Amino acid sequence: MKPVIALVGRPNVGKSTLFNRLTRSRDALVADLPGLTRDRHYGEGRVGERPFLVIDTGGFEPVAKDGIMHEMAKQTKQAVAEADVVIFIVDGRQGLTPHDKTITDFLRKSGRSVMLVVNKAEGMKYTSVASDFYELGLGDPYVISAAHGDGVADLVEESLNLAFAQRPVDDEIEESSSKGIKIAIVGRPNVGKSTLVNALLGEDRVIAFDMPGTTRDAIEIPFERDEKQYTLIDTAGIRRRGKVFEAIEKFSVVKTLQSISEANVVLLLLDAQQDISEQDAHIAGFVLESGRALVVGINKWDGLTADRRDEIKIDIERKLNFLFFAKFHFISALKVTGIGPLMKSIDAAYAAAMAKLSTPKLTRALIEAIEHQQPRRKGSIRPKMRYAHQGGQNPPIVVIHGNALEAIDANYRRYLEKHFRETFSLVGTPLRIELRSSK
Ligand code: GDP
């Protein structure tokens, strides 16, 4: 499981600047699709081979009773409860403020590992920036400049070491025990996730796996259907956390992100009785960014009027058109209808995600695509694509080699993606195109 790092601090101390720096490298890989909703508060960073999740908590006003500030404080509390390490940022130019002390008290009660970070310290001496903040009692501060990047690499390295130091040692051994296709069921609260899990596994097994005392973070539940093996990823199981903030919310973005990244195929559930919400679109955006294979289940299809059925179809078409590559199924978890075809789509999506595409076949498909439609010139530059090979699975990555490929625009990329998708019948998985120019 990826470690979770939460960025906490007063407004304007530089949280989002640091967040962008930590997650930036990921952006280049992610498709820019019309309608795609991204949640800029959750991102993935990477140091070498080690991926981690970063949460940017908006701002923090612990005393607010209601309104937007209260809402933000609630979000921050949840982020802190779910983090392995909290990076608490203060402003080195402003010095210590009373508000910083309030946040410190809150963090201390949370029982989380906290790293105190003094930001905006470019061109300043360590001792003079740091001295102000010792009285918070959080140890030696890390002094950085998020804007310039000074000290950021060390900070991340240290925070990951701290996060891994807290992990149970048996984590890695357990990972390999799963069988078959790993499935994560995601969706906002009340769409019917638990009902569907019950339908797939049977009531008794769900209860058995939900027992307290389980120490592991991701619970993997094996099951069989039509003589095929699957494993359900359930991160909502009991996590060992500080006493103060246990089980704050029924829905957790962090757990959703973690189960997505542990899965081969994500089953996104929507509720046919409600319109597609912002939260649905956010979760769909997370799935897309992860590159996991995807099947969409539109649940609670039982007992709907024909009008409502048309309405929800139009709503989905309008708001989730960036999921064009996925199969949609109308199901009822309660009445257990539509599950068979849904599982077939999961098998197919997995097969597409794991497809092996040979260099000769990919190159032939590339040449076909070019013959049918050339990329446009950009000024006097004409991109020249030479050959393609597979750069990865789940999602499949097609790496195209050639010259001046930076001149290829988003439209042409989408055209190429569509062409590869059709040539190799890749339904249910995102497909990534990487362009590599040689000099
Ligand atoms: P947030 O509200 O905590 O997310 O803070 P932001 O990341 O939006 O930053 C607030 C302001 O501080 C912006 O104007 C940033 O450009 C500035 N800032 C952030 N990091 C640094 C830094 O390392 N040095 C300086 N001088 N300014 C910074």
Ligand code: GDP
């Ligand atoms: P979760 O929060 O996503 O796990 O949702 P639950 O499985 O707890 O379901 C929320 C509510 O929706 C419960 O009252 C379920 O009985 C109901 N529900 C779930 N699936 C269906 C369905 O297919 N049809 C109908 N009509 N209700 C459903």
